[in-house]
Amino acid sequence: MIINTELEQKGNQFPNEIKSVRQEVDTLYFTTQNNVILELTVLRDSVIRFRYGTRGILEDDFSYAIDPENHVGYNHLELSENKNFYIVTTAKLIIKIEKISLQSKILDREGNLINEDEIGFHYEESFTLGGNIVKMSKRSHPGEAFYGMGDKPVHLNLRGKRVTNWATDSYAFGKDTDPIYKSVPFYIGLKEKHAYGIFFDNTFKSSFDFCHERLDVTSFWAPGGEMNYYFLYGPGMSEVVQNYTHLTGKPELPPLWTLGFQQCKWSYYPESTVKGIAQKFRDLKIPCDGIYLDIDYMDGFRCFTWNKEYFPDPKRMVKELLDDGFKTIVIIDPGIKIDPEYWVYNEALENDYFCKRADGPDMVGKVWPGECAFPDYTNPEVREWWADLFKELVHDIGVRGVWNDMNEPAVMEVPGKTFPDDVRHDYDGHPCSHRKAHNIYGTQMARATYEGVKRYVYPKRPLVITRSAYSGAQRYTSSWTGDNVATWEHLWIANNQVQRMCLSGMSFTGTDIGGFAEQPTGELFVRWIQLGVFHPFCRVHSSGHHGDQEPWSFDDEVTNITRKFIEMRYTLLPYLYTAFYEYATEGIPMLKPLVYYDQDDVHTHYRTDEFIFGNHILVCPILEPNSKGRRMYLARGRWYDYWNNEVVEGGRELWVDADFDTIPIFVKEGAIIPRYPVQQYVGEKKIEELKLDVYYAEDTIESRVYEDARDGYDYKKGRYSLRNFKLTGKAKDLSIQQFKTGTFETEYEAIKLNLIGLPFRIKKITVDNVAYDLNNLDKEDKILKLPKDFSVVHMIG
Ligand code: GLC
DSSP: OOOOHHHHHTTOBOOOOEEEEEEETTEEEEEETTOOEEEEEEEETTEEEEEEESTTOOOOOOOSSSOTTOOOOOSOEEEEEOSSEEEEEESSEEEEEETTTOOEEEEETTOOEEEEEEEEEEEEEOTTTSSEEEEEEEEOOTTOEEEEOTTOOSOSSOTTOEEEEOOOOOTTOOTTOOSOSEEOOEEEEEETTEEEEEEEOOOSSEEEEESSSSTTEEEEEESSSOEEEEEEEOSSHHHHHHHHHHHHOOOOOOOGGGGSOEEOOTTOOSHHHHHHHHHHHHHTTOOOOEEEEOGGGSBTTBTTOOOTTTOSOHHHHHHHHHHTTOEEEEEEOSOEEOOTTOHHHHHHHHHTOBOBOTTSSBOEEEETTEEEEOBOTTSHHHHHHHHHTHIIIIIIIOOOEEEEOSTTTOOBTSGGGSOOTTOEEOTTTOOEEHHHHHHHHHHHHHHHHHHHHHHHHTTSOOEEEESOEETTGGGTOEEEOOSOBSSHHHHHHHHHHHHHHHHTTOOSEEOEETOSBSOOOHHHHHHHHHHHTTSSSOEEOOOSSSSOOSTTSSOHHHHHHHHHHHHHHHHTHHHHHHHHHHHHHHOOOSEEEHHHHOTTSGGGTTOOSOEEETTTEEEOOOOSTTOSEEEEEEOSSEEEETTTOOEEEOSEEEEEEOOTTOOOEEEETTOEEEEOOOOSSTTSSOOOEEEEEEEOOSSEEEEEEEEOOSSSSGGGGTOOEEEEEEEEEETTEEEEEEEEESSOOOSOOEEEEEEESOOSOOOEEEETTEEOOGGGSOTTSOEEEEETTOSEEEEEO
């Protein structure tokens, strides 16, 4: 045990000797002489919850973050003791709780120490506000690396950093600005070859120190609430992230069009401008599926109203846009204009739905409309009311998605840019101050919006986008990274943030492509598009103050390269949708930082630029002006250069040429990549056949293709099509087996194989054991057309 008199003098209190232990099914209660309780729950063999109470009391157990549908269940739970420790053993972990200190050590079943308390839990009484300042410190090891934590614009590996979670409106934030919009108190530690995660489920302003203050200590703390964290074991980072995402929830599948390209600006108005932008996309043949209306569509920035001068007949406009493939998405902010003539304000006022100051008056603050009041979305009745407000927008007018902004919540012209701490919230029947509800406010707004949009867009699927979020928000909403800047540094930040969000359970994220503040050069815009088309959410947005930011706003070369990359995204839609399916069902991040992809290769631990898009495509953006290429690290294994199909050996740094119209892209050998034809919007064309790019490997590799009706909920009743392909390559032999599940009939009848890198000339082919006429091969000996549900195709040289 560590006796820290200095800390003690600073007012810290520590648990002392354990006096009793009690077990209730999956939960153990350890109580110390000085009445500290550790409640330890085994949720799964590799997911353990640690919760501490002082004065012999645990708080009411309530969390917005934990998915009520998360499955718990373990194979083994045993409590034993020796002289110094109580020992909890599960099928995956051994947890030792020291008798004299309540400190814990966590080992895997082979006895490797994965994580251990330094001081462990300690606390200070908060004399001014009540409750405790709760703290935890853990030992950290040389070379241990740290990842996760949501949208932090800092180096991907957090070692050496200290960060804080307090949702903040951060216009034109920069590298290392902290905190910004989101709060995800979850990190992944990678110690030697073992990855584990810690999710500190506390919505107060929490802080994390990753060996910043002391080289060998990682700590986290919050000025209120409980020390309540989940330990999630790997040993793979993939298992840690999946465990975390199971715990905090996965999204439903979005409609496929939301993975298409989206165009936004502050603001497109009046109607003729919106129509003009849409027409220009079609004229220039640049695919686009979504067009956004920012705050100026409203009447005086009043939510749920329209400026009838700019948009005299929104229903007609929305329909006409939709006839041309454009879905309309509108912004909705939390600030409700204080205006006795405004029905939304009056309804909320009459029903007492606004947040209040501690002494009674409504919380009043300035946002776009001037003085506003703010619905308390932590009240379920308010959420229900809010959800119903979407009837007109979504059901009557036909809007398909809603964009929630300013929900940190942002307040203008006040210090702190948000509510004062004393503001009261319902917190679903656990009344509290803003100190506790602040970080969750945006998520509860997005949740209420999601419920409304979903209700009224039914039987189609909703789209919600949010700026602020807390852990678990991914169950309801996609997100974007807020008000970035049109600079090269921000392109690096964009790449870093989306990878980090993917590790933090929130894959459906994108950045304002080109930068929100200031104006990008054509070159920067192109380099950003080249990255952005590989982000799960792909939207151009700008403040509009410095000029236009449409694909044609620069010059023809920019327009052409932009089209080329957006077209690439559209051809890869089945691949991207499959990645979303794996995220939605298994919690697998849609982008994988290199360290996630190959954590045993220490070269990946500090890489930031390269990432894996889906499972098989490695992308490395160009992040500097005037580049003709760049140095990069190619992950271990053999890869095909996407542009020329040359095989490149990974596990090393290399120079890759990348003129203005390309970026380094590599496909893992053995991959089968599905492609659709280019469409101007999702569903424009009937898909006549599914093309599969087959990258030969002398190995056995699996790939999947998920498809369904692209919208609606029939997929939940089994009406989907999941093709599992198993490629087996030998020196003179390549076979592909297909195992299909689901009852959805795709509209195409044929699958076309595009064989890449085959090292032999084909002499014989059989499809489901029947000889295939070699005359059907194309000149380059490459393309085969097969019935879509073939079981096995066998090519022999
Ligand atoms: C905020 C948003 C931005 C939006 C603007 C006007 O700055 O982050 O995306 O365009 O408000 O609504």
